[in-house]
Amino acid sequence: SAVISQKPSRDICQRGTSLTIQCQVDSQVTMMFWYRQQPGQSLTLIATANQGSEATYESGFVIDKFPISRPNLTFSTLTVSNMSPEDSSIYLCSVFHGTGDGYTFGSGTRLTVV
Amino acid sequence: DAKTTQPPSMDCAEGRAANLPCNHSTISGNEYVYWYRQIHSQGPQYIIHGLKNNETNEMASLIITEDRKSSTLILPHATLRDTAVYYCIVINNAGNMLTFGGGTRLMVKP
Numbered sequence A: 001s002a003v004i005s006q007k008p009s010r011d012i013c014q015r016g017t018s019l020t021i022q023c024q025v026d027s028q029v030t031m032m033f034w035y036r037q038q039p040g041q042s043l044t045l046i047a048t049a050n051q052g053s054e055a056t057y058e059s060g061f062v063i064d065k066f067p068i069s070r071p072n073l074t075f076s077t078l079t080v081s082n083m084s085p086e087d088s089s090i091y092l093c094s095v096f097h098g099t100g101d102g103y104t105f106g107s108g109t110r111l112t113v114v
Numbered sequence B: 001d002a003k004t005t006q007p008p009s010m011d012c013a014e015g016r017a018a019n020l021p022c023n024h025s026t027i028s029g030n031e032y033v034y035w036y037r038q039i040h041s042q043g044p045q046y047i048i049h050g051l052k053n054n055e056t057n058e059m060a061s062l063i064i065t066e067d068r069k070s071s072t073l074i075l076p077h078a079t080l081r082d083t084a085v086y087y088c089i090v091i092n093n094a095g096n097m098l099t100f101g102g103g104t105r106l107m108v109k110p
Helices: none
Strands: A004-007 A010-013 A019-025 A031-037 A043-049 A068-072 A075-080 A089-096 A103-105 A109-113 B009-013 B018-023 B032-038 B045-050 B061-064 B070-075 B084-091 B104-109
Touching: A004 A089, A019 A031, A019 A089, A031 A075, A043 A068, A043 A075, A043 A089, A075 A089, A103 B032, A103 B045, B009 B018, B018 B032, B018 B084, B018 B104, B032 B061, B045 B061, B045 B070, B070 B084
Parallel strands: A010 A109, B009 B104
Antiparallel strands: A004 A019, A019 A075, A031 A043, A031 A089, A068 A075, A089 A103, A089 A109, B018 B070, B032 B045, B032 B084, B061 B070, B084 B104
């Protein structure tokens, strides 16, 4: 299965600023996803990052707040824009390999907004 | 997409088998059952998966009922390091995993 490098691993940010999270995969993958995990909660899918086209967002998530880039099949970024304390969460990227190996997840970015 | 139901928490004595149940009564014929675990808010780690046959690997065994409406993850000899949140999810060939349930928080006690 793929190895995912996610950066930064954690950050403390000021209210109103933006943070861009990077996800680098060691092999080409078609399907890449971004998740949010709020404190004490399960994972919630934010969007599917599509290579060469706009990301597909889940209900409750919008591009203006969470812009996503996917310039190639090994890299994606998620930006958390105009942050508020409610955005304090762990953000994870994930790739899908097919039903043989399922999903691999990055180690996550722990974001605290003050 | 099928949803899963798991007990929110379970305890297990160290060295004993941990049996974690999952209900997925609306699973479709082309959906696989996957189990992941998450330790200390790290990224979820793959454990095992299956379609309809029972499966075993070096980490665990997966028992799927004949009607595929439920499954059980078995950790044969639980250790303290198995303390984690265990997620049961269903995935189809397209990889559309929209629902990540609450998981089971397994506490392995000495």
